[in-house]
Amino acid sequence: MWVGLLVLPLILGGWGIVVRTRALSVAMIVASAILWGGTLWLLMTSVKPVTWTFFELAGVNWQIGWLASPIAKWMALLTTLINLLAQGYAQGYLAGNPRQGYFQSVLLAFTGAMLITVFGNTLLTEFVGWEWMGVGSYLLVGFFRESSTARWAASKAMLITRLGDVAFLWAVVAASLGHLNTIAEVNRQGGPLIAWALLIAVAFKSAQGPNASWLLDAMAGPTPASALIHAATMVAAGPYLLIRYDPLLGHVSGILPALAVIGGGTALLAGVGALGATEIKRVLAFSTVSQLGMMLLALGWGSPQTAWTLLVAHAIYKALLFFVGGIASRRAHSGHMTDLAGQLTVFEQIGLLLVGLLAVAGLPPTGGFVAKADLLHVSDGSWAGTLVDWGLSFLGGAYATRLLKALKGFRPTGETGPFAMLWPPTVLSGFAVGTYFWHPWVTLPPLLWEKTWPGLLAVLFGAGLGALWTRPMTLCSGVGWRYLWHLGNAAADMLLAAEQGVSQALGLGVGIFRWLTRLVHRGGSGRSQRYVLLSGLGVILWVLLVGHV
Template identity: 40%
Template sequence: MLWALTMLPIASGILVSLTRKAWGFVLAMVVGIVLVGLAAYGVAHPLTPVRYVYWNLDGIRFSLSLTSGHLLAWMALTTTVVHLMAQVYAHGYLDGDPLRERFAGFLEAFAGGMLLFVSAANLFTAYIGWEVMGLGSFLLIGHYQHWREARFGATQAFALTRIGDAAFLAAVAWGMSHHVSTLAALNRSGPPIIIWLLVLAIFTKSAQGPFLSWLIGAMAGPTPASALIHAATMVAAGPFLLVRLFPLLDRSPALMTTLVVVGGVTAVWAGYQGAAAKAVKELLAYSTVSQLGLMLLALGVGSPRAAFALLIAHAAFKSLLFFLAGIATHRADSTLLERVGGTLSQPMLAAFYAIGALAVAGLPPTAGFWAKDQVAAAAAHAGLLAGVLAMLAALVGGAYAGRLTASLFRAPRRAEHLHPVNPWQAWAGLPLALVALGGVAGLPDPVHTGLAADAGIGTTAIDLLAVILGAAAGFLAAGPFPALAAMPWVPAWRGFWAVGEGMRMVEIVLHAAAAWPLRVVRHLARLGLFTARGRAQWYAALTSLFLTALVGWAFIH
């Protein structure tokens, strides 16, 4: 059944993407339902691990190995549910699009890559799933080929994440050459260099630190793709891998500190940028980067349980918010925050949004509160630096949630000026809203560690106070009421906004200074095109040379 869970979506996705018939979307829906059933069965009954050795080279075995367990089953169930709802949502979102079936196929194969990554028993299998997601993100983000921003966003995402892919491939080669390629063996006796390489790969794929720009550019893709990428697949793969490899990570104190600093600072900075964003999906993209930073911070302070709880909760409420953002921007015919007022005024949509907003801010009674409470407790007991970063992340999280709320519900527009709501899009959020409201108390403890200490009332109260203050500032800064325009805090907020714009200019300058590697890549691409002569023997020769070099490098090192 593990083979069916991982290979069925990839095979079906390829088949659906090659057809433009209406039955292609129906097949994608049916396969999505089957995947949810298989994943749910895996939660109750662990599936039998499988292993297939297809190449043995002097003791180095290149094998596809899949395993199961409660942790993996819960992640697979989360991925399949979000994928199915994204397919349902896309049925209405892409109504009339001639390439709708192709998009559905790409979406399914993309989810299959994540399921292969989740079920992987060794680094080689995980790398295959990792690369399938990289290719899938390029195809999904660039769905609107006629739109320059979409083409640029897809290319930027593909190019920047190659840095992480190279680091992941180096980790695979190192592990296989030292016969510690399985995740279980890595947790027992893996060398520190492997986890360092994997963390570099995770920083790029999860848009942490200087790599966050590609995820913002990826907002040019269709909303169903954004929801799946941001919630339960590509960017969430890195934190999930670190949860699985936490025993190896725990043996590298310097790396744990690196996760606290990079994850915490990214969480605060991205949250601040989200509060200053001008577009709905841009705000949500910065929010995703901030939440991923909190997951890495939780891992850095030694609480994989808190990181995994936030990972599952985030999958539910972030995909829900992206679905609602797609509805709002379609109804208003604009992505700008200042023009989407009143688009979610219908009772059901407003209720869904209330759940998503409370969860992303970390307020009760949502799953986001329980997960972030665990992160705050772990950070508070780890030291002053981690505690302050977690509190600041809570503050800016409340700010962007408050600003988004004020923008969506201020100055309602007349109903006749808004496009109607597609029922496929509206009802796709129902299961996600229920999950976001249901909590994460029943999730397994990844490595049976729990928290450093229980979350005390004081820690929870301080965290909630930071969220509420941030939400109030974000709500009022959006200017929903003219009478508040002269309040003394407005100039201060605009001053912080100016600082954010200045830092963004610094980031642009740094990117310009680092543009020379892209020129090198461009020349290498031209060289590669020179060899693309349409003859099979050319491709066979180049592939043989690459594999020979890779194996030779592995033996030498």
């Protein structure tokens, strides 16, 4: 049964977490290769959907189900490919680490959780995979448990993303109570509650707006985990989820404009943040947030095909850049931009790094250029959309050039390091160029060069800024991002203060009511002395009032 592909990584990954053997890391690579081969087989065959009732309560069926739709097959193939490359890369990156097998086991189980969401045909099924990914990210980000920074980053990622998961749970409950058991039914009959709840869940999981804070801190984890999380799992699960529910988003008023505003605003702010970051993984993290914002922007502009194109291109070139950056950081024993010069060989810099930077900046001949050009095509006719697209192109060119400057210079011939860290980015560089000519699942409109040249010019202007600026842009170093986060905290404090004020007012009202109740009780106790006393006080007050008037 094809659902075994989903169970395999969860079982083997869970087994590897509990049972430690010397050959564990090799076993995880073999399992990952089998998993990738299984998804490739699934892409070329047709299978039936699988559905079963998890439980029934008060006439409501809570169903678990999986459907191998075309987009799900492509997403699964992409996820398992990046996982396989990350597993191979970890052989060199964590060589000598006694917990290498454990790390690769968590990596495999994490991929299995993503597959649960990818193939899920009900909101409940997707929610299960969504939650397991949260647990996996906690274990991966906090892998270096001796570091307080890693432990804090793992806890922060877990807590912030859980807030969005509450909204996802609302969507699950609303769909189940409405007897909307499949994605098709939700897309046809789902209401505003489900759509807005999914938007909130994605905003937290995919690090949009002030929620980007957790993803930036998550760079404390190992580079293979960062590559997988940023490229083809967890944060990419948000745009993928919204692509599948695009018909629902289209018929709920206000959702698409909200997506455009959140996505476009986040993309621009994160692009600015990448100009001031001083560590290579943090620059790449800001870039990821910006690219995720672009996917939501494309959805807000009514083009899930463009969002998918951006997702696939980003998965390839972002994993490539993380792998190349990890090579330089490992050799320099530092991730700071000022320490990375001269850490790459000629091939690593020209053949790998340059391809990744061309893609992230949106230049040919890479899939990143095709995706950016399609985004510009979607925004055609809107001056605001065109300006946003040009701004993103400008920022992409600027921070791509910053990375190139930081990694300038070549290592002496022969000092290439572990081959295990070299072949994964080599494979990805080929895919980054290959997607310039062909993109899975979608057929893109013809590329019109006369409409793309303004975006290319914006990239070149940004590259010029990045080349001429000799110091990190401290005004862009995330200060504005922290202000957004503090603004969110201030809003939360205001809501808390308002809640406390309402509670105190209600408490005062209840207190007055109780006092009046006791007064009535005392007056109606049946004792004549109290009647005389209260009557006398009433007469005196009346006389005083009338006399005053």
